[in-house]
Structure formats: structure tokens, C-alpha cells
Amino acid sequence: MTNIQDVAKAAGVSTASVTRYLAGQTIRRADAVKQAIDELGYRPSHVARSLKTGRHDSIGVIVPDISNPFFAALVKGVEREMRPHGMQVILGNSDEDAGREEALVRELSQRTDGIIMAPLTENDEIPLALMKTGIALVFVDRDISSGPDVDRVLVDNASGVRQAVDHLVGLGHTRIAAISGPLDSTPGRMRHEALLSSFEHHGIAADDSLLRIGDFREASGRAAIQEIWAAPQRPTAVFVANNLMTTGALTALMEMGVRVPSDLSVVGFDDLPLAALLDPPLTVIARPDVDQGAAAARLLVERLGEPGQPSPAPHPTQSLVLPVELVVRGSTIAAPALPEGSPA
């Protein structure tokens, strides 16, 4: 490849002048340099530049599962927000694997100026190590329990769950099952806790045979609903804590011949791209996805500044909590008449 020396030679200037030209400074022989660059097809080496400056003009995004539409949308939000700032976005998919997450963090922390990530669990040690390297960090969707000095963007999980439970109770449901996410992840824990406290608020007894903990993946939604449906007293409604488990649960219900919503009302956390086209259209708690990514990107830009510019002064970390919204469609209807006494 042609390098800066070739250009300097061809233009009859020093390499320093080429650098200055590249940086947008005014130099005397600008047009000669421009011509040399064009003719030689010169492209500055990003690697060499990074080695010298320590900057990369790029950021990384690490998500647990890129084939989850929520994270795909989130990534899109990050990219849209970053594009005008001239920063490249590099994407890493940990595939819900801690080892892979660690490899990605190590890798991307050497190639980028900042990382947006959804840590796998709240005990995740990996981000802690990352913070020590001094790289800018933003958590999105998930948090870790220790080390509060990080920018973060979360959604109001508790409010979403409350809206869902209120909705079901309002329809007369009292036997409500739930498929929660892993309790060591932020959304899993927060949604589960909110569920229990909502139950308590409405005077609903938590029935262990109706409560299952999944892993946010489709297969666990399938397994959980099968167990729940085998409970001695079946529920009239079920809350599922994320999109993939909802998909799994719906599939299993269909296979078992359980009709939604006449046999069982279903409300899921996370909207699905096709939720309105499902049979029946799915009632869900919708949360911002693209916007959540964009918000995280903005926090990172505030900390990093524009490429080429000096970094802004450090400022306190920010925590954003975005609102969620219950979208009532066809998968939730009034509870059937009760066989035994219960609150109206």
C-alpha cells in the first residue's frame, strides 16, 4: 500500500505537511498534496494512526443476542445516532456466553474509544475490568450491581409489569402465572420483583406452581408454559418476561391445543415485529428499542466528544430511565366465571 511518505515525496512536501493537510489545516501546497493523494489512491492507515494517537474514532456495541429483534433495533438506534458524529460502530454478539463476552470486551476495548453494552448478568465482572482501562462505558438495558460510576440507559421495568398486572386484574384474573427471566440479570430481577409486589398490592397469593424462571430464550418459554399448564390449578392468564420466551410459550400453547385468549390470556414483555399479525394479536408491554440505543449513543458522545476534537471535560455519570407502555391487543380477555369464591 501507498503510505504517507509516498504522498509527501510526490507532492514535494514533508510527511508532517501531509498530516496537516489531512487534519484540515491550511498548508501552502494543499493542491499538490490533494493531487498526490488522488493519483496514488492513498488511504491513511487507521492502525498506524491509532497507535500514535491512542484514539480510534469508533465505538463498540456488545449485545447478548443479535437475533433478538430488540437488540437488533437497539443497535440500529446506536448507529443512527453515531453516524453524523463520524464514528464507526462495531458490533459484537456475545451469544449469551460469558467467555465470548469477555473476548469481545478485550478485543473491542483495544479497537474503540467507548463501548455500549448490555452485561449478561448483574454480577458480570467483565465490565469492571473494562472500566479500569479507562475506556468510556455505557450500560444499556442491563446493569451490574457493583460499580455505580457508569452511564446507563434502562427502561422502567417495574412500571411495565405493574401496568400488565393491573390490566389482568382489571379483567378479573386472579390466577396469574408468570415466566420470569434470570434473576441475576437486571431486567429479569426487576420484572420479577415488580411482579411479586404487584401481586401483593392486589392481594393475589403467589403460587409457586404458576411461577417459573426462564433464561430469556425461546426454549425456556416452551418448557415453562408446559410445566405451568400441568399445575394442579391452571391459571387464567400468564405474564411472560421477554419476547423470545413469549414466542416459545405461544408455540407450546399452540402445540398443546390451548387456545389464547379463551383458555389463557397472555401478556408479554417486549413488543414483537409481528405481534399485531399473530393469532391472536399479542398484548404486550412495549419498550423503546431504537430510542434506547440512540440514548445510549448520545451519552457516549457526550463523554467522548467529536473525532479530532479534544475530549469534553469529565462530568458525573447519568442514569436514564425510559418509559414503557402497555399495548392491549387481542391476547388478553376477561377471566372466565370463577368456580370458587374470590374478589369481584
Add this chain to the structure above:
Amino acid sequence: MTNIQDVAKAAGVSTASVTRYLAGQTIRRADAVKQAIDELGYRPSHVARSLKTGRHDSIGVIVPDISNPFFAALVKGVEREMRPHGMQVILGNSDEDAGREEALVRELSQRTDGIIMAPLTENDEIPLALMKTGIALVFVDRDISSGPDVDRVLVDNASGVRQAVDHLVGLGHTRIAAISGPLDSTPGRMRHEALLSSFEHHGIAADDSLLRIGDFREASGRAAIQEIWAAPQRPTAVFVANNLMTTGALTALMEMGVRVPSDLSVVGFDDLPLAALLDPPLTVIARPDVDQGAAAARLLVERLGEPGQPSPAPHPTQSLVLPVELVVRGSTIAAPALPEGSPA
């Protein structure tokens, strides 16, 4: 950050020995080096190493739309295949934007040893420039018309379309509408051409009022089906050339009160994660997604070799064509009795 010199000093060896240790060669004071590395928390600078060696031990994947489940699955396949080879996978999302694709190619070609990409259009000039840089390249799902010297993995689009048309004709449909993809993209063109030739094979006249060209995005599927439904003679079946446009078309049909399949049979290209849960379950041409990504990754590995090892000898480029399969579900049924004369 602590560098190789610090380690060398602490271990009482030269930097060369540290390098050798890192490369897995046997050196005398291995344990002293190991200890120094651990104590200092030393991480080799990827940037410096790349500058020196010209290798990156990573590959790039550039897709037009990461929120399309097909590409998300494809990326997953690439990652699964690459992981055991110790190569990092860096993902770029061009968002169907040529400018962005170019920026990604420029960027990733400087950070990676090889690129797997689905070019936006068959006239895409960008990959040509990329090939000149000598970086390894694999096309997946899409191709470009010039420059045949590239490894590629495609699916048998023509066969898929033929299966779909045969299926519809077998059900008695003769007024078949179609929403094709952009004719300057490989899958768009191949599927459209196969459609026309299948029509001809079955003696079906191509009716311009039933043929629309979309852009593979959801909104164009919506718009196209609305136009088609406004045609003087409505179709009894429609073929939609990809998943996103199918989603758009189904949504529009629902909004217009058109019932599938009784009013209109629908067959789509690409399976959808929720296709079986839709109302009705969708008949589709399913093509490999994860496997297509994995196949592309294997081609790239064959060309690149393992990290640390010398590159394998160059070999002729390969073209893989993976089979597709018609999955009949509930969205296609027999055509209604014909008002006018027609083949049985």
C-alpha cells in the same frame, strides 16, 4: 498502559523473549514472564501488533439490515463457525445505504483480514475497490455482476420460486400476483426472472397490474399489495419476494380486511421466526440462514488460514449454491371456482 518493555524488564528478559512467550514458543524464563504478565496485567496492544504484522486476526461481516432476521441469523452462523478459529467477528450494518456501506468497507478493510458481505446491488462498485486492496472477500446471498473472482455463497433462488409457483398452480391459481425485490440485486433479479419463466412454463400470462417491484423493505410490501388489490381483476394468490415485504403485505391485507387465505393465498420467500404462529400460519420458501453464514465463514477460513499460521496457498474461487425448500402452511389454499374459462 503497561507494555511489552515493562514486562521484559520485570521478568529480566528482552522484549523478543516476551514476544516468543506470547507466541507459544518455549523460552527459558517462561514462568518469570508469565508472572510478570499476570502481576502487571499486561495485554499486548492489538494495534501495535497489527501495524507490525499486517494481520488482524479478525474478519468483518457487512449486512444491509441487521434487524432483518435473515441477516441476524446469517451473522450468527458466521460467528459460530469463526469462534473455534480464534478470529474475532466485527459486524457492520449498512442500513441499505450505499454511502454507509462504503464507509464500512473502508473501515473494516483496515481492521480485518477478510470480509463477508452481501453487496447492496449487483452494480455495487465498492467490493471491486475492496478486492484491489488484496483483502479476502466472500459474497453471501448477493452477488455483483462484474468480477467473478470472488468466493460466494448463494441460495437456489430460482428453484425456490419454481416450487412456489408450482405449488400455487397445483392449487388451481392462475391469477397470481407478485411483489418482487429490486432488480439490481441478485436475489431480486433472480427471483423475478424465475417467476416470469415459471409463469411462462405454466402458460400464465404476466399481468402488469399484478406485478410490482419493491425494495425488500416492509413499507414497499404494504404499498405494493394495496396497488395490486386495486387492480381491475384481482389475483387469487400473491408471491412476495422476501420476509420484510411479506410482513408489510400481510399487515396491509389485515387493515384492508382482506382475509388470507380465503380471499387471497400468500406465499413468501424467507421463513419468519414466527411464521408458524401467524394467522394463518404462513407458507414460505425457507432458505438456510445460519448455514449460509457458516458456509461463507468456512470459505473465508480456507483462504485465510488460522491466526499465527502462514496463509494457505491461494486456490480458485468457489461458488456454493445452497438448496431452499417450500414449507406449506396455512396461507395457501385452492383457488376459488373460476368465473371464466381457464385450464383445470
Add this chain to the structure above:
DNA sequence: GTGAAAGCGCTAACAG
């Protein structure tokens, strides 16, 4: 405004 020169952190001859 400009050029000479040092050096970012690492690897790969090379000589021992």
C-alpha cells in the same frame, strides 16, 4: 507556515 526527527508498541531478522 514548514521539515527533521522521535517514538507509539510490537515483531522479525540477525547475530550470537
Add this chain to the structure above:
DNA sequence: CTGTTAGCGCTTTCAC
């Protein structure tokens, strides 16, 4: 097996 050293391509003092 080991250490010395040059140099990957760039930016950034520094002196002019």
C-alpha cells in the same frame, strides 16, 4: 535459546 535493533505508518513536538 537469547538479545539487539530496525522499522511498520503515522502524528507531534521542536526549531526554524
